[in-house]
Amino acid sequence: MGTTTYAKADGLPKQYKQHQRSFLGLMLVLSCAFLITLLPDVNLTLFRLLNGIAAELPNWPLLLITDLGNGVTLGVITLCFLIKRPEIILRVIIASVLSLLLVPLLKQYFDMPRPAAVLETLNIIGETRMSHSFPSGHTASAFLFAGTLWFAYQSHTIKVFAITFGAIVGISRIIVGAHWPQDIMLGAIVGLLCAYTAAYCPPTQLQRVNNALMLMFLWLVLVICELEKSFDKDIIWQVLLLRWGLLFTAATLFLRQYNIKQLLIQRFASKTQ
Structure with missing residues (x-):
């Protein structure tokens, strides 16, 4: 995914001098776009335009794409990233906790209806929900991951990839009929x-x-969460295959990165000293 920069380039304050200007520019663009989508006519027109794509495509690819913003799916993707960059585990945990607090609070405070509760005709793929539309949790998770990559790497290619990933997940939430553009x-x-x-x-x-x-603990938590969700009859087999495939990939990357036997010996040796 490009050249990585650790240590000095990833610390403060140099990191912010290198990243902040482009990040603030991105935030300015998103803020302007958000203000535009607050106009009811613009919000509805964009929804109709993007939601209409659902009628032209098979359901399962859209469900796969939108599931990339799901907590378990994106959690495993993030775990694969952390196996290579364990020094920012704490950073990811802090960002995740902030998102887990902010998104539900905003949803409860605004309590805005979803498209299915307002429109008589629309394309809905997957679960039909009526309330707590604003903001989109899937999109927040996807852009949290994108932001983490943004500040962890110097490569412009990775930054573009990260934002594109978040945008695709966000747009998919409109296509499947789950959210308005302003939610995204x-x-x-x-x-x-x-x-x-x-x-x-x-x-x-x-x-x-x-x-x-x-x-290992994070992987086990994700496995337990997925075991519970796998019994949901509404989840298509392609999504289940994606999630369990990612869990297997994370386990494989972990085993390649760490020698479990050696680590356990070191752990017990340190306790006996």
């Missing part, structure tokens, strides 16, 4: 702001065995 724009802003705030946390260099234990 605010979700993107919230996700990026959470990543921006967490980026103030400098990289934390833990012992290799501690990194491994934290990653």
Whole structure:
């Protein structure tokens, strides 16, 4: 995914001098777009335009794309990233906690109806929901991940990829009929702001065995969450295959990165000393 920069380039304050200007420019663009979508006619027109795409495409690819913003799916993708960059685990945890607090609070406060509760005709793919539309949680999660990549790497290619990933997930939420354009724009802003705030946390260099234990714990939590969701009859097999395939990939990357036997020996040796 390009050249990575650790240590000095990933610390403060140099990191912010290198990233802040372009990030603020991105936030300005998103804020202007958000203000435009607050106009009812613009919001409805954009929804109709994008939601109409659903009638032209098969359901399962759209469900796969929109599931990339799901907590478990995106959590495993993030875990794969953390296996290669364990020094920013704490940064990701802080950003995730902020998002988990902000998004539900905003949803409850505004309590805005979803498109299915307002429009008589629209394309709905997947679960039909009526309330708590504003902002989009899937989009917030996708842009939180995008923001994390933005501040973790110097490569412009990775930055473009990250924002494109978030945008695709956000647009998919409109196509499947789950959210309005204004929900997507605010979700993107919230996700990026959470990543921006967490980026103030400098990289934390833990012992290799501690990194491994934290990653193993996160993987087990995601497996438990997915085991519970896998019994949902509404989930199509393609989505289940995606999630379990990602979990298997994360486990494979972890085993390649860490020698479990050696780590356990080191762990027990440190306790006996």
